[in-house]
Amino acid sequence: xxxxxxxxxxxxxxxxxxxxxxxxxxxxxxxxxxxxxxxxxxxxxxxxxxxxxxxxxxxxxxxxxxxxxxxxxxxxxxxxxxxxxxxxxxxxxxxxxxxxxxxxxxxxxxxxxxxxxxxxxxxxxxxxxxxxxxxxxxxxxxxxxxxxxxxxxxxxxxxxxxxxxxxxxxxxxxxxxxxxxxxxxxxxxxxxxxxxxxxxxxxxxxxxxxxxxxxxxx
Amino acid sequence: xxxxxxxxxxxxxxxxxxxxxxxxxxxxxxxxxxxxxxxxxxxxxxxxxxxxxxxxxxxxxxxxxxxxxxxxxxxxxxxxxxxxxxxxxxxxxxxxxxxxxxxxxxxxxxxxxxxxxxxxxxxxxxxxxxxxxxxxxxxxxxxxxxxxxxxxxxxxxxxxxxxxxxxxxxxxxxxxxxxxxxxxxxxxxxxxxxxxxxxxxxxxxxxxxxxxxxxxxx
Numbered sequence: 001x002x003x004x005x006x007x008x009x010x011x012x013x014x015x016x017x018x019x020x021x022x023x024x025x026x027x028x029x030x031x032x033x034x035x036x037x038x039x040x041x042x043x044x045x046x047x048x049x050x051x052x053x054x055x056x057x058x059x060x061x062x063x064x065x066x067x068x069x070x071x072x073x074x075x076x077x078x079x080x081x082x083x084x085x086x087x088x089x090x091x092x093x094x095x096x097x098x099x100x101x102x103x104x105x106x107x108x109x110x111x112x113x114x115x116x117x118x119x120x121x122x123x124x125x126x127x128x129x130x131x132x133x134x135x136x137x138x139x140x141x142x143x144x145x146x147x148x149x150x151x152x153x154x155x156x157x158x159x160x161x162x163x164x165x166x167x168x169x170x171x172x173x174x175x176x177x178x179x180x181x182x183x184x185x186x187x188x189x190x191x192x193x194x195x196x197x198x199x200x201x202x203x204x205x206x207x208x209x210x211x212x213x214x215x216x217x218x
Numbered sequence: 219x220x221x222x223x224x225x226x227x228x229x230x231x232x233x234x235x236x237x238x239x240x241x242x243x244x245x246x247x248x249x250x251x252x253x254x255x256x257x258x259x260x261x262x263x264x265x266x267x268x269x270x271x272x273x274x275x276x277x278x279x280x281x282x283x284x285x286x287x288x289x290x291x292x293x294x295x296x297x298x299x300x301x302x303x304x305x306x307x308x309x310x311x312x313x314x315x316x317x318x319x320x321x322x323x324x325x326x327x328x329x330x331x332x333x334x335x336x337x338x339x340x341x342x343x344x345x346x347x348x349x350x351x352x353x354x355x356x357x358x359x360x361x362x363x364x365x366x367x368x369x370x371x372x373x374x375x376x377x378x379x380x381x382x383x384x385x386x387x388x389x390x391x392x393x394x395x396x397x398x399x400x401x402x403x404x405x406x407x408x409x410x411x412x413x414x415x416x417x418x419x420x421x422x423x424x425x426x427x428x429x430x431x432x433x434x435x436x
Binding site for chain 1: 275278285291295296302303306387391395399403406
């Protein structure tokens with residue numbers, strides 16, 4: 001039988017996993033809004049971000065209570081402290097989905113993405129979905145091996161990010177400077193989104209093994 | 219007389235303030251490297267980022283020890299937990315300085331910044347300096363009033379960010395798409411740098427007053 005303390009720890013972790021789902025929905029909807037110039041959907045993503053922020057704030061309160069009342073030590077304490085940082089990364093991933101939605105809103109009723117780039121953005125949305133789903137699994141099972149997969153998926157995102165640059169900088173680019181900037185910033189939001197997933201993976205490794213957290217960026 | 223516990227808490231805070239100084243130096247040097255196409259200086263900023271990462275990692279260990287051995291409660295515990303998130307923001311500010319330095323390195327021996335934009339970038343560097351210095355003061359004195367100043371300085375950064383966009387998108391722009399993208403990304407690094415300072419200010423308000431942390435972005 002589980003103690004109330006274990007229940008609280010487990011709830012804390014479940015809230016993190018719940019955040020990965022919220023963030024996933026936000027980025028998927030933002031991608032759809034961007035590609036189809038769907039203003040209503042973009043507005044919904046932007047409005048819903050407060051729910052993600054809310055969970056982040058609640059997790060901070062939970063951590064305070066857990067630490068004050070249960071005095072976790074060693075690996076449990078590390079989990080709670082790292083969990084707070086993971087919540088911060090997820091909150092930021094929600095912000096990045098919001099930025100994509102805002103890019104969609106800014107150019108409405110046009111699409112911010114020229115038609116020939118839609119396949120690359122679609123692929124970035126798919127990679128975002130894969131990496132955040134995997135992040136949820138990594139968090140759920142403290143799976144150190146799966147954490148390494150996050151880097152592989154991130155490499156795919158980086159490749160797409162470079163591909164977009166390449167398209168924007170090619171001689172065939174006919175959409176001018178403003179569209180180039182839109183595409184570049186949007187592409188960077190996806191790339192940062194995936195970076196945060198990698199950061200979460202590194203934190204899970206830190207939780208599971210106690211090895212020093214590696215905060216270097218490649 | 220102060221207890222060892224108070225000394226530890228105070229050391230924890232001093233380490234955060236020390237990070238503001240490291241981050242300030244990094245961004246100032248990165249700005250100089252960018253404006254003068256100084257490769258050696260850019261490389262130094264990039265190499266030194268590991269020291270900022272190191273302090274961030276040490277602060278996590280300190281927090282673990284403080285909590286496990288001293289069992290802080292209420293406002294002290296809130297300070298330690300928020301302090302960890304503040305360290306995360308400062309670490310990210312160091313990364314952003316590194317990104318500016320990498321932009322300088324990428325275009326060496328050219329400057330990534332067309333000459334007519336140098337005054338705006340110079341101003342962004344100065345605003346970055348002001349906001350991070352003020353952040354150090356806010357942290358040092360838990361100064362809730364000064365925390366509000368950070369928003370005012372951030373508004374100035376946002377104004378410069380918009381000004382750069384305006385210049386890049388004007389009919390007079392003659393440097394092509396690649397330079398436009400360089401300028402846009404660099405400008406965003408400064409803007410995010412200032413955003414993190416505002417976030418830290420909000421956390422200090424949270425530490426000082428216990429009011430819920432406001433994670434919304436304007």
